[in-house]
Amino acid sequence: MCLGIPGRIVRIDDPTRKLATVEVSGVRRQINIACVIDDAHPVESCVGDWVLVHVGFAMSRISEEQAAETLKILTELGEAQAEIEAMRETAVP
C-alpha cells in the first residue's frame, strides 16, 4: 500500500469528481486523479499519462520508463502481485 503501483490512465470517467480508469498490468480499475491535476495538466489532458497509484489514488506522475522499472522491482518484491490481486476485486470490465 505504501509503495503503490504504476498505471496508465486510459479514460476519464467523471471530470467533476476527477475519476479516471487506469490500466495496471492488464487490469483496469477506476481511480481518483485529483492529486495529479494542476494548471499544466487539466483533467481532459491526462489520458495516456503514467501515474503512480496508491490505494486507488494517483499520487504522482512518472515516465513510461520509470513505470516499467518500478513494476519490475515491485514484482520482485512480491508487492505488485498483491496490489493487482486487490485491484482485480474491483476491476472495471
Place this chain on the structure above:
Amino acid sequence: MKFADEFRDRDKARTLVREIETLADQIETTKTRPLQLMEVCGGHTHSIFRYGLEGMLPSSIELVHGPGCPVCVLPMGRVDDCVAIAERPGVIFTTFGDAMRVPGSKKSLMQAKADGADVRMVYSPMDALALARKHPDREVVFFGLGFETTMPSTALTVLQAEADGIENFSVFCNHITIVPTIKAILDSPDLHLDGFLGPGHVSMVIGAAPYAFIAEFYKRPMVIAGFEPLDILQSIWMLLKQIREGRAEIENQYTRIVPEAGNHPALAAVAEVYELREFFEWRGLGSIDHSGVKVRDQYARFDAERKFAIPNVKIADPKSCQCGEVLKGVLKPWQCKVFGTLCTPETPLGALMVSPEGACSAYYQYGGIKRSNTPEKEAVVS
C-alpha cells in the same frame, strides 16, 4: 551472492559499493564504532532485505530499521477497537489487507471475520464508499491507516462522501505522521543515529521542507530515497558524503517522484479534513506527541470515533515481545526471545512479523542474506 545474480545494474551497484567503502574509511567515527543509518520507511526495509543490500555494505555501516511500517506500529488495543466496531450489528468493517492479520489482545480482524463479523478487505477507501452506496441500511466503516502517503486518500474519500451526501460511511482514523516520530526517535536516549534515509512516498506528499529541523537542530543528514536497490545505495553514498564533509542537510535522491514542495492537492485535502491529535499511541514506541491526526469537527459525521463508542483500552504488549527495542534499533530482530519460535510470519506475536515491511518478517524470510560481520551464532534462530 544472491543480489549480484538478480540485479541488472550490478556494475553500477558494485561501483557504488566501492565508493561507499572508500568514503566510510575516510570517516573518523568508523574507527571506533559503525555508522548507524536509519531507514525510516518500511518499503526501504523490504527492499534492503530482498536485495541483500546490508550484506553488500562494509561492516562500518549499520542499517537501523525504523518504524515506518504503519501496520507494524499498531498497538494491540487499536486492533481490539477495530474488532469491537466490526462486531457491532449492522456494521461492514473495511480494511486494507495488510491489517487483517495483526494480532489484537483476543483476536485479529481475520479471526473476527471467521467468527461472523462482516469484515471486508478493500483495495481503496473508495471501495468502502462504494459499499456504503450499495448498502444504505448498513454502516460502512473504513480503517484509515498509514502515513502521509495514504492520508490524502481517506481525506479525499471523506470529501467525496460529503459531496454525495452519504450518511452511512465513516473512517476509523489511525493515520500517523512521520515528522514527530522522527523527532521522538532523535530524542530517545538509547539511540545514536548518524543519518537518515528519508521516506520516498511520504515525501512525495509532504515535500522536503518539514524535515529541515533534523539538519538544523539535530545536525543529522537525511537523504530522501527511492526504494529501488540503486536508489538506496546511492542515497547511502550521499549520506556518507555529507558526513565526511561535515555537512547536515536534507537532500533528495528521489527527485523523479518527490517534488521539493510536496503535492499541493493532497496536502490541501489533508488539511481540510484532519487536524493533529495531541498524542497518539504507537506499538513499541509508546505515546508520541502530535504523531497522529483525527477528523475535524466539521466532518464529525464521517468520524467512526464519534459515531460509535470505541472501547479505546490500552493493552500492554506481551512481555515476551520486544518489538519496541527492535523498532528503535536497540535489538536486532533475531535477538528477540520469541523470534522464529513463538513468533513467525504464520503465527505473528508482534506486528513486526506481520508484514514483509516489518524488520522481523524481513529477517525471517530473507535470513539467508546475512551481514558479513555478523557472528554466525548470533544470527542462529534461538
